[in-house]
Amino acid sequence: MFKRLRIRFILIASLAISILMAGVLGVTTAVRYYQTQRDISLVLQLLSDNKGNFPSLNEAEKQLGRPTSQDSLNQYRFLSVRIDEHQKVSDIDASNISELSETDAQTYTEKLIKGDKKVGRFWDSNRYYAYHIRSIGNNQQLLIILDATNNMMDYQAVLNISLWLGIIGIGLFILLISALSQKVIEPYVKNYEKQKRFITNAGHELKTPLAIISANNELVELMSGESEWTKSTADQVHRLTGLINQLVSLARLEEQEDVELHKVNFSEITQDAAEDFKSLVIKDGKSFVMSIAPDIHVNAEEKSLFELVTILVDNANKYCDPGGQVHISLKTTGTVSKKAKLSISNTYKAGKTIDYSRFFERFYREDESHNNAHRSGYGIGLSMAESMVTLFKGKLSVAYKNDTITFTVLL
Numbered sequence: 001m002f003k004r005l006r007i008r009f010i011l012i013a014s015l016a017i018s019i020l021m022a023g024v025l026g027v028t029t030a031v032r033y034y035q036t037q038r039d040i041s042l043v044l045q046l047l048s049d050n051k052g053n054f055p056s057l058n059e060a061e062k063q064l065g066r067p068t069s070q071d072s073l074n075q076y077r078f079l080s081v082r083i084d085e086h087q088k089v090s091d092i093d094a095s096n097i098s099e100l101s102e103t104d105a106q107t108y109t110e111k112l113i114k115g116d117k118k119v120g121r122f123w124d125s126n127r128y129y130a131y132h133i134r135s136i137g138n139n140q141q142l143l144i145i146l147d148a149t150n151n152m153m154d155y156q157a158v159l160n161i162s163l164w165l166g167i168i169g170i171g172l173f174i175l176l177i178s179a180l181s182q183k184v185i186e187p188y189v190k191n192y193e194k195q196k197r198f199i200t201n202a203g204h205e206l207k208t209p210l211a212i213i214s215a216n217n218e219l220v221e222l223m224s225g226e227s228e229w230t231k232s233t234a235d236q237v238h239r240l241t242g243l244i245n246q247l248v249s250l251a252r253l254e255e256q257e258d259v260e261l262h263k264v265n266f267s268e269i270t271q272d273a274a275e276d277f278k279s280l281v282i283k284d285g286k287s288f289v290m291s292i293a294p295d296i297h298v299n300a301e302e303k304s305l306f307e308l309v310t311i312l313v314d315n316a317n318k319y320c321d322p323g324g325q326v327h328i329s330l331k332t333t334g335t336v337s338k339k340a341k342l343s344i345s346n347t348y349k350a351g352k353t354i355d356y357s358r359f360f361e362r363f364y365r366e367d368e369s370h371n372n373a374h375r376s377g378y379g380i381g382l383s384m385a386e387s388m389v390t391l392f393k394g395k396l397s398v399a400y401k402n403d404t405i406t407f408t409v410l411l
Contacts, residue, residue: 351403
């Protein structure tokens with residue numbers, strides 16, 4: 001159980017730090033991407049405003065909003081194309097770029113002027129280009145194509161560093177939290193161990209006075225005969241003994257970190273366990289229906305699996321309405337990975353307002369007063385059933401529909 005708790009703690013902590021780191025690095029790279037695109041747009045706008053050339057340094061600094069030198073402006077590679085009123089290329093200036101020939105420029109220009117976008121970006125031959133088309137009067141247009149590959153490479157370098165930092169950081173955190181997780185859950189382990197020892201020790205200590213009370217009660221009956229009081233005492237001793245035995249059994253059951261599982265015939269076990277209740281259910285005036293598919297095998301421990309079915313059928317019988325029906329069904333489910341599905345249901349019209357999420361809590365009883373005489377029990381049977389299913393690496397659930405409670409076990 002604590003191994004699963006430790007793994008769950010590591011997973012949750014790792015997920016939390018992963019979300020946090022992804023958020024921080026995501027915001028960082030998003031801001032960097034925005035800055036890169038903004039710088040590209042400012043340079044394009046600067047060239048367009050000056051008809052395909054850079055203005056003076058003072059004007060460039062003013063428009064770009066940062067200190068600028070002639071060398072920093074000279075690093076930009078761009079192409080300027082003039083387009084006449086007939087949407088034909090009238091002049092191409094490729095003196096500031098060597099990656100594009102006039103033929104390439106002609107091809108790009110024809111594609112771009114046919115489109116409906118005046119500003120855009122595109123990749124071609126592993127180069128990243130940005131363009132801006134604007135009117136310059138006399139029905140003429142100016143097209144600026146800026147080679148922004150270096151800008152995008154700088155952004156991608158930041159992105160790659162962020163990704164590696166995220167992966168390495170998360171990996172180091174997982175290693176660290178894995179090493180420290182044992183220390184984190186150690187107080188819970190100690191408290192749980194103390195609780196289990198208390199239940200086991202208290203159970204053994206209580207058995208002695210109960211045995212004495214029972215013996216004294218029997219002696220009184222021998223001397224004075226059975227009375228209402230001796231019978232009540234015997235009943236309460238029997239009830240308390242059963243409660244102690246179940247508490248000790250539950251504590252021992254939860255002590256088993258890994259139980260040895262092997263293939264068992266679930267169909268035969270369910271049939272045998274359910275048959276023990278058939279006469280009891282029918283005697284109470286209820287109907288008893290079994291629908292058990294043959295030869296269904298699961299990985300479990302035979303004795304515990306038999307007890308699991310017994311607990312659920314007994315619970316169904318106790319809470320079934322007078323004249324109602326107890327139904328036991330076992331079949332396989334799933335297409336890819338076949339699983340055994342045990343469903344045990346009973347009619348219970350008064351179950352609409354019950355909090356079914358609490359059914360597996362220890363000592364939980366649906367009747368808050370705990371004074372329902374015809375439903376004997378201690379409120380820990382379903383908790384034991386859940387522990388057994390967990391040991392078998394299965395799933396136990398409960399649902400209420402159409403005046404019927406259904407417990408479902410998937411193994």
